[in-house]
Amino acid sequence: MEKSNGRNIRFSIRKNNSLLTTDHFEIAFPDQNTLLISGTLESAQWAMNHILRHYAGVEWILPEECGMSYTPMNTIKIPRKKIMVDNISYPVSRVDANWTGWWTQNFRRGLRVDHDLVFHSFPDEKYGRNNSWPKAILPVLNGKKITALPDPERPRHYWQPCYSNPETARIAADNLIEYLDRHPDLFGVSLGTNDNGGYCECSECLKMDKGRSNRSESYYTFVNRVLEMVCTKYPELIVSVLAYSHTYAPPSFKLHKNVLAVMTIDVASCVSPEIMARHKKAIDQWSQKSSMLGIWDYSWGRPYFVPRMYVEAHSEILKYMQKRGGKLYFGENNCCDGFEGPKQYIVYRLLWNASEDPAEIAKEWYERCVGKEAAPYLAAYYKIWNDYFAGPAMKTPWFQSANSVYMTYGDPSHAFGVTPNDIVRADEAMNMVVKLAKTSQEKERAALMMRHWEYSKLLLKIYGVGIYDITGHISTPEQALALLRNAAEYPLNMQKYKEIGEIMIKDRNLNRFYTSKAYISEGYSMIYKKYDTAVANAVLASSAFANDPRVAAELRKTALDPRQPPLIAALCKTFSEAPEKQKNILAGGDAEKEVGKAFEIHPQHRVYANLTVTEKFSSGGRKSFEVKNEGHDALFWVLAPAMPNTTYLAMFKAFIPAPSAEGYLEATLYAEKKGRNQQWRNLPPLKLSGGIWQNFSVMTTTSSSSDSVRLRIYLRKFERGECIYFDDIKIIEVQ
Ligand SMILES: [Zn+2]
Incomplete structure (x- = not known):
């Protein structure tokens, strides 16, 4: 109970008895001196938010610390009339963004939906x-x-x-x-x-x-x-x-x-x-x-x-x-x-x-966020991405997953339709936002929005967006050269990326999310993330043009750059050598003969999957490996003898005729000693787009006691009867 000049704010908390009515609340004035809030424990919060929103100009528009928009005032005036809220469109449960603390301000987790x-x-x-x-x-x-x-x-x-x-x-x-x-x-x-x-x-x-x-x-x-x-x-x-x-x-x-x-x-x-x-x-x-x-x-x-x-x-x-x-x-x-x-x-x-009307809500949001003058530019910035996902993105390999249960959010090809012009326009819009924001709140949020854009821009850069074609491929030595020059800037880009991340994790509302172990290990956090694999993939793509002298020169140059991560330097060195000089230590990876001894389904998984050689599909030659799933996770693995303290690169191509609802691959290359695994990594899911051969590559460095390396390809959540095809499996000694 709050007292001031004989006036009271009273709460009447009713016992909740249904998820359909949890959010209902009432604000009333039973007598001259009382403001009465009636509701459940949960909806009393909505009643307070209602007062703050409608009579104090408060709105929670972003999860960050600066995300509460408000007008400073000394007194809040509330008209003496009854307010009843009992008609919420989605009353049982409203959850978005699992992790953020912000949703407690706007959302409510009412009902579990799970395999319970x-x-x-x-x-x-x-x-x-x-x-x-x-x-x-x-x-x-x-x-x-x-x-x-x-x-x-x-x-x-x-x-x-x-x-x-x-x-x-x-x-x-x-x-x-x-x-x-x-x-x-x-x-x-x-x-x-x-x-x-x-x-x-x-x-x-x-x-x-x-x-x-x-x-x-x-x-x-x-x-x-x-x-x-x-x-x-x-x-x-x-x-x-x-x-x-x-x-x-x-x-x-x-x-x-x-x-x-x-x-x-x-x-x-x-x-x-x-x-x-x-x-x-x-x-x-x-x-x-x-x-x-x-x-x-x-x-x-x-x-x-x-x-x-x-x-x-x-x-x-x-x-x-x-x-x-x-x-x-x-x-x-x-x-x-x-x-x-x-x-x-x-x-x-x-x-x-x-x-x-979502357009009305958006307009209000932009104005609250950065002020009336800057708002049209912030709106223009988000319209660029709205238009992108409603247009060019639909032509990328990623969009094929639109027919699956969910779209493959880890697939970088979603961005391969972004053009240099999109980036220029986004830059221009965000510069205007920062320039035109007026109040200290608006300026702070404009700077935040700019940081988010800088983050996006760096990712687009690191992934070579604008160099690959919309399908994520390159077809000319000029593109290969551009990818390698882009890779050469990777150390500098990572430096900038780190600087943005360091500012972001300081946010007091979000620090615990950004820095939580789970958030980082799942790869959702931008913080502490590295993109060596993306750059390695760019090097792999450009390696197809290594016989072009300019490409070869760029590979040699990057191989010697001391700022580059060892992986990328070593890869560049491998590819700057002639293919016949690359040491492929695996025979039979083209599947042209029968299934070689090195290629197996894990002995305990043979009831879950079956490995054969087939002529149904192939990425080169006439045949490929076929793994038929029996409705249970299975492991396809390939063993090759290896040297200690050496880096190996495993490459393979994979194909599925039509995208799987839930199925995905995980791939890794681990060092072994006498058949015992010596390494462990968290593996990102690799989703197959369906209808196209996709390249995958994984690397590892053996220890002083290793005697072999094993390429492991896990087949996860595929349905019974679904077949995955593999071809051109190589294991190359890099350094
Ligand atoms: Zn039954």
């Missing part, structure tokens, strides 16, 4: 320790009812309960009720399926599902049965399910009214009219079966090099779904800062009120 079955419905804690899983729930896999989980260390992977069995639902309901009894403040849970397939193949399940590809009938039957039991005791409970992979299609019947079906959409991919139409159709179909819907959006900002803006699509999809029962939004986006300008802010406003 073994968390509360079939608790691993209860059954996992002594393998006492009830027989009824265990599925038939590969013709046999399993007696233990496929991977007890990862209980939510590779298996599904036998969904058709009513006993499975009864056991889940009993466990869930027990769990809810212990958590009286919980109003929602997730019944999302386990991950990575493993659907039951018993005759009842197969009969219900009429086959193996679409498992919606048995799964949603299970969901309805569970809710009929649980919701008699907990009528307000909201249960999320994932319309995803094998349960993507709606079932033939209506879902229980407490189910909220979450659909996976990379909303920015809806820039393509066909993709927009496809998602709208899916929303229509789902809205016939489920009274509540949600979106799992892959709204990734960083690691894209430039802001991935397409707010029109967000507005259109959010509005469309809201009219058809949309209640939840989850943006999978680990970008913790203001790199994407107004994007997250606009999404937040639309989630609160989907009928707002």
Whole structure:
């Protein structure tokens, strides 16, 4: 209670009982001296924000410290009239940018959407320790009812309960009720399926599902049965399910009214009219079966090099779904800062009120951010990227992933359509923003926006954007030369990059995100990141023109530059030598003969994948290696004897006829001693675009005790039956 001159601000906190009404609040004046805020623990915050926003001119427009825009004032005047807020467009859950602290100001995490079955419905804690899983729930896999989980260390992977069995639902309901009894403040849970397939193949399940590809009938039957039991005791409970992979299609019947079906959409991919139409159709179909819907959006900002803006699509999809029962939004986006300008802010406003005009919100945002005069230039800057992602980016290899569940956010080819003119225009716009910002708040935010642009510009530079063609290839010695001259500036560019990073991590709101181990190791943080691989790839690309004397001279020059990372110097040295002088220590990597002894599926993985030589596809010659997946992660590896204290470069080409929904590769080259691995690295996912051969290369340096190197290519999350092709596998001694 706050007292001043006999006047009070009173809070009346009601007990929450439903996720649908958590955000509701009321501001009233019951008598001359009292301002009464009524709401839940969560919505009391919204009421305070409402007062600050409407009567003190406050707005939280960016996650950074300078992101609170306000007008200094001594007294706040609030008109004496009742305010009721009880109509929020997406009331159940609104989350974007997992990591940032800013979202607590604007968003609210209400409901989990996850592979949670073994968390509360079939608790691993209860059954996992002594393998006492009830027989009824265990599925038939590969013709046999399993007696233990496929991977007890990862209980939510590779298996599904036998969904058709009513006993499975009864056991889940009993466990869930027990769990809810212990958590009286919980109003929602997730019944999302386990991950990575493993659907039951018993005759009842197969009969219900009429086959193996679409498992919606048995799964949603299970969901309805569970809710009929649980919701008699907990009528307000909201249960999320994932319309995803094998349960993507709606079932033939209506879902229980407490189910909220979450659909996976990379909303920015809806820039393509066909993709927009496809998602709208899916929303229509789902809205016939489920009274509540949600979106799992892959709204990734960083690691894209430039802001991935397409707010029109967000507005259109959010509005469309809201009219058809949309209640939840989850943006999978680990970008913790203001790199994407107004994007997250606009999404937040639309989630609160989907009928707002995004252009109006954007205009307000730009003016608040840098002031009226500078605003048009900041708007022009973001329009460059909006237009880029709505135009040229759609012609890059990256855009092929628009047909997958999510777009491949780690693929640098997304930027290969950016032109030098785009960069000049962005520079001009941002210079004007800095010049025209007036107040100290505006100046601070203009400087911040400029830093974000400088960061983007450096990445575009380091990745050789503007030199490669839009498909990420080069075709002339001039391009090779330009790439190498660009590589020569890499040490200088990294110096500038580090300087920007050092300013950024000082931000008091975001320091803990930028510097958190997880954030850095996942590669989301710009801080402490290196781009040696990108530059090495540029050297690899230019090496195709090493017989041009100018290219050879540039390779020799970079090889001798002491500022270059050893990897790049050594690579340049390797390629400045004639190909026949390069020491390829691996025979048979062109797959033209049978599968050589060096090429294997890991012995323990041979039930998960099969390796052969085929003539179906090849990148050179007539044949390539084919790895056929059996619906489980597998490891394809290649062994070559090696020298101690030596750097090796492994190169291979990979191909998949059509992009995989979730499948990706991880590749690495590790030193070994007597068949024992000596190294370990965190591996970035390598997504295959589909329909084109892609080059990959990995390097390593052996230790004094190493006797061999092993190229490891992990095949992750591919579906049963998907085939990956490999060709031109080489392991070259670099230095
Ligand atoms: Zn079954």
